[in-house]
Amino acid sequence: QVQLVESGGGLVQAGGSLRLSCAASGRTFVGYNMGWFRQAAGKEREFVAVVSRSGGSTYYADSVKGRFTISRDNAKNTVYLQMNSLSPEDTAVYYCNSAQLVVGNWSPLWDYWGQGTQVTVSS
Numbered sequence: 001q002v003q004l005v006e007s008g009g010g011l012v013q014a015g016g017s018l019r020l021s022c023a024a025s026g027r028t029f030v031g032y033n034m035g036w037f038r039q040a041a042g043k044e045r046e047f048v049a050v051v052s053r054s055g056g057s058t059y060y061a062d063s064v065k066g067r068f069t070i071s072r073d074n075a076k077n078t079v080y081l082q083m084n085s086l087s088p089e090d091t092a093v094y095y096c097n098s099a100q101l102v103v104g105n106w107s108p109l110w111d112y113w114g115q116g117t118q119v120t121v122s123s
Contacts, residue, residue, distance in 0.1 A: 009117030022096030035099030
């Protein structure tokens, strides 16, 4: 079983930036696509971004495209999410997980989650 520890969240004003990190342990990190997902209060968890095993390919939800950048460091078993031009609509708890394509949608692969990291964007 893999352990996922997200960090880097906080309170930021609209237009600001944050960089999230997710450290994974307990499984061969390099063998998996890795993704970020988020869940706003009262809403279902949604896909944000995914990075391929090598880090060479990325894909983003339309809502964050052009503002967020996902990357990974396989030597450190860590995946990152650089978030720029944040808006109140980005307020959510952010989680990482391995991501798989299921019927055209990116979905979490593993059943277990870390504690997430809260991102709050004030207007």
